[in-house]
Amino acid sequence: GENVEQHPSTLSVQEGDSAVIKCTYSDSASNYFPWYKQELGKRPQLIIDIRSNVGEKKDQRIAVTLNKTAKHFSLHITETQPEDSAVYFCAASKDRNQGGKLIFGQGTELSVKP
């Protein structure tokens, strides 16, 4: 089955710097790749997602890139702010005629220091 590896497990940056989190997946049939942010004690919230027919997607300070050949995708956060501090999870799914199960990476704890 699908396996998603995520790195790094922890990341500390200064406010205003950029942060990059990387994930690799094993199943070449996976076609949907979301990123979730989880604050302490709360449920995960989607921050951005990308589908396999797109190489890059951007939403304000957040961007995701996908390399299908290498089977990896990355989250880029620019101009980081203290409120970006949280745990971030990548995930992969094989969607056919309906939404499939999401397999999550191990998570990255991002700390943005003011």
Next chain:
Amino acid sequence: SAVISQKPSRDICQRGTSLTIQCQVDSQVTMMFWYRQQPGQSLTLIATANQGSEATYESGFVIDKFPISRPNLTFSTLTVSNMSPEDSSIYLCTSRPQLNTEAFFGQGTRLTVV
């Protein structure tokens, strides 16, 4: 979008007992998914619950330990049976109402087994 109501939000249970967690979705969905998130860890898929058929369990999870019901397209339950302290975790239900869309999470159930 979808709103998922999950209950209970937390419980403290004695070892050897069972707890049933309920999830109600505000729209009809074909599949619902149950995850476990141990402290400081990622989300691990327990099983996929389809309406009208047996749940599909991931490796390491069995029906006798985690029986699932899916009586209709808006509701599902997960039972944690014969609990031990190792079952202490957060349990989350999710659904993906449409193809290539985000997963919506219930609030989570924080289970402590003593």
